[in-house]
Amino acid sequence: MPKLHCCFDLLLTIFRLLLDSLRLIGASLQPRCRLAAENLFLRKQLALYLERQVKPHRAKAATRLALVWLSRLFVWREVLTVVKPETFIRWHRQGFRLFWRWKSKPRGRPRVPAELRKLIAEMAADNPSWGEERIAAELLLKVGIRISPRTVRRYLPPDSGPRRGTSSQRWMTFVRNHAQGILCCDFFVTATASFRLLYVFVVMEVGTRRIAHFNVTAHPSAEWTLQQLREVVTGEESYRFLIHDRDSIYSSEFDSALKAMGLSVLKTPSGWLAIEENDKADRCRN
Secondary structure, three states: OHHHHHHHHHHHHHHHHHHHHHHHHHHHOOOHHHHHHHHHHHHHHHHHHHHOOOOOOOOOHHHHHHHHHHHHHOOHHHOOOOOOHHHHHHHHHHHHHHHHHHHOOOOOOOOOOHHHHHHHHHHHHHOOOOOHHHHHHHHHHHHOOOOOHHHHHHOOOOOOOOOOOOOOOOHHHHHHHHHHHEEEEEEEEEEOOOOOEEEEEEEEEOOOOOEEEEEEEOOOOHHHHHHHHHHHOOOOOOOOEEEEOOOOOOOHHHHHHHHHOOOEEEEOOHHHHHHHHHHHHHHHHO
8 A cells, every 4th residue: 555655646746747847838838028927916925925924835746846847947046935945955955866866776687586696606616617608508408597608607606716618818817917008988977956967988097096087078979988088098108908898889980999099999798787787876876
């Protein structure tokens, strides 16, 4: 019952906001003189209630959101009468938190069930000669569970060491050996006080953990991102590698332009996307 009641309140709030939006559209189509007269007429009536010190009812959620939204269109402090400015600012902050809670919902792939993670750890411990590809193949053949080798690698015990059959250099060894020549870049999202989304692009030197460059835009694109990297890689540095994720903004043409600048592109594995999205959501909530 409580869950059903919350759903009903949410639908009622959305309906009231839509109704207020239609009223605003209808009012915007009226002549300016008529709107000014109606505004003065309503203020005169409100003044009578203020003189009689009539206490208004508690504002509902839809009313608060509508007032916060309308306050962006004019100087609201001059006409605020039903509550104190501190109360109205608190409503604005509550709306800001609701907006960020909705924006910070976890995205990406769901986590592997705990039973499957435990099974992967047991298979790795019982069969030291099996690599992640063999474990993934055994899970598909014996249990009928389709899972990628990279996902298996994420859930291997940390003390299992390198698996046999993998002769390539481990990632951490590569980073330690080439840290001074590696750049990494990524976007994160922030919201202004007026709920406008901005995208912050950051480039960091892996060896020194120094922020080499950052910039902000409301409309990120491949051309804009490439220009930011051109400002970092001028040819006087010893940068050789660039790490970025598999976002659609990093297209094949984008990577080709980076290679022409003398950088080798290193993409994060697909299995890391869910971790990255969850980490970003946690940072936003905190």
